[in-house]
Amino acid sequence: MIQRIQTVFLFLVAVSMIIVISFPIWQQVNPEQTQMVTLNAWSLTTTDNASQEVIKSEGNIYLGILAIIAAGLASFSLTQYKNRTKQMFLNMINSLVMVVTLALIIYTSHQANAEINPDVNGAFVLGFWAIFGGMIMNLLANRFIRKDEMLVRSVDRIR
Template identity: 70%
Template sequence: MIQRIQTVFLFLVAVAMVLVMMFPIWHQVNPGQTQMMTLDAWSLVTKDVASGEVIESDNKMIIGILAIVAAILALVSIFQYKNRSKQMLINMINSLVMVINVGMIVWMSHSANEVFNPAVNGAFVLGFWAIFAGMVCNLLANRFIRRDEMLVRSVDRIR
């Protein structure tokens, strides 16, 4: 039953996590417009705006690793269609991984903002919002899996 609607939602979760890995998550420009700080899934980079030269780079691979784990969990969950309770458990774990990822991103961006330019907040961009799209798709997938489970149970009662 891989052609169910929850399969589409779980695939969209995996796509959203790939978007998190590919696009920037947060960026901030200092008041003089001379330096820009960008957080992506792999690093926190400070660049000179005029020359494009990297001034500082910090490793932030935990965001990328959590995004990879969430994408893998979504893909594994697609193929657990025969065991709906296990599929729902994997999706709940995946939701937890995505919430931890959002927490890590907010914490890292807040810490970087305090050091770089505490007067102005940075902007969250596509990579950050893709996580929320993935969380909504994961929630919808769980809803449809639960609906299938309830349908199977009601048919079993009739027999």
């Protein structure tokens, strides 16, 4: 139901998780060795700054799969507007999936940072911050769904 604000929030959750899939999550430049390490949803790639040649690439497909699951859960929850309790449950599961994704990203970036250059921290970029945006939108959607549910229950009590 497009008239409800939680529909917009759930759509924004799905969009933010697609941004996580599409954009880099973490980057670190090692000036001494002229290397750049980039973490995205699918791989951890080390490239040479001078020639832009890929030196090493490790697959991290689990980050991409978790982001797709979170986007899918948000989209499915968007269609469940007639059953508000089921919608709140799906959003709770989606919050857990996003927290696990965030924890794995932090763990992976910490491991890569320790391996490449432990003295300098890398920078989290757009893909990382999109997860936080998605989590906030998910919490707001749950808040408004709960508000609707309480309104319906209060109207039923008056009858």
